[in-house]
Amino acid sequence: MSIVVTGATGQLGRLVVDALLATVPAASVAAVVRSKEKAADLAERGIELRIADYDRPESLADAFAAGDRVLLVSGSEVGRRIAQHRAVIDAARAAGVAQLAYTGILGGDGADFDLAAEHKETERLILASGLPHTFLRNGWYSENYTAQLAQVLAHGAVVASAGEGRIASATRADYAAAAAAVLTGPIEEHLGATYELSGDTAWSFAEYAAEVAARSGREVTYRNVPAATHLEILTGAGVPRGFAEILVDVDRAVEQGALALRTGDLARLIGRPTTPIAASIGEALPTS
Known part of the structure; x- marks a missing residue:
């Protein structure tokens, strides 16, 4: 039995691996990756590499084994994720994994914005599969905003179309620590949990x-x-129109309170307070 992280070379996946290695030996961790070369550093740490691609279902045949506890890190290619996730779910079911944890989106079925659609459908596919599962409905990453600080400082403005809406963000490391806790804790405590x-x-x-x-x-x-102005600003800055429309729709959701939900689940899972946005800003500010 292994703890398996898909998308392990991605921004969240790497942090999950780091969090796992803080509590379990590397020999018990496996990483599902598309590129052996990109994951060479993981192999050097003693992690088993399982080469597979969400877009090639046949490549997932050996990605999982009976009894594995698996984290399905959602794909990053909006519009393609349902087919990709279905391939992982099918492979996990065929292998007989003991747990499939999925990184969905805050609010689940109640999340009424475009970016949530593929996450909601993935949860439905997991439920229909009968797999023992855990839903990790991640809120917004603070890095979604702090990564843009250079532009914010250059223009002297934070531009959005979210009105007075609020965002209960946390860092990727916080979410990664929660995933690690769910994958290493007593399995009976987390199966069926959302x-x-x-x-x-x-x-x-x-x-x-x-x-x-x-x-x-x-x-x-x-x-x-206004939303229309925000869309013009984003596309004018080179953001593809389809993705710009998604970002503007997210701000609509923010204004309506969809990303302000606070349950305390994250802090409880990681055993500490979440990282404040002020700390994330201080860490991300350019040094010169």
Whole structure:
């Protein structure tokens, strides 16, 4: 039996592997990856590599074994994920895994925005499969915003169309620690469970801009714009129109409170408070 992480070379997958290795030996961890070369550092740490591709279902035949505890990290290619996830689910069922944990989206069936659709369908596929499962419904990553700090500082503004909506974000490392806890804890405690994962505190874009200003010593304001204007700004900056529409729709959801949900599940699973947005801003600010 192994603890298996799919997408293990991705931003979240690598952090899950790190969290696992803090508590279990490398020999008990396997990584499902597309590229052996990209995962060479994982192999050097003693992790078994299982080469497979979400887009090639036949390659998943040897990705899992009976009794494995598996984390399905959702694919990153919006519009293609249902078929990709179905291939993983089918392979996990055929292998007889003991647990399939899935990184879905905060709110589950109640999440009324476009980006949630593939996650909701994946959960339905898992339920229909009869697999022993755990749903990890991740809220927003703080890095979704702090990764853009250079542009924010360059323009002196945080631009969004979310009004006064709030976001209960946490770091990828926080979510990774929760996944590791679910994969290493007593399995009977987590099978059939659904965890709504989010940060301890929900913040607004105005508060976010004020924190960036305070920590950088620069003037930064929140510029709330209509959705149509926001779409024009994003596409004008080179964001593909389809993805820009998804981002604008997310801001609509933020304004309606969809990403402000706080249940305390994340903090309980990781055994500590979640990382505040202020700390994430301080860590991400350019040093020069």
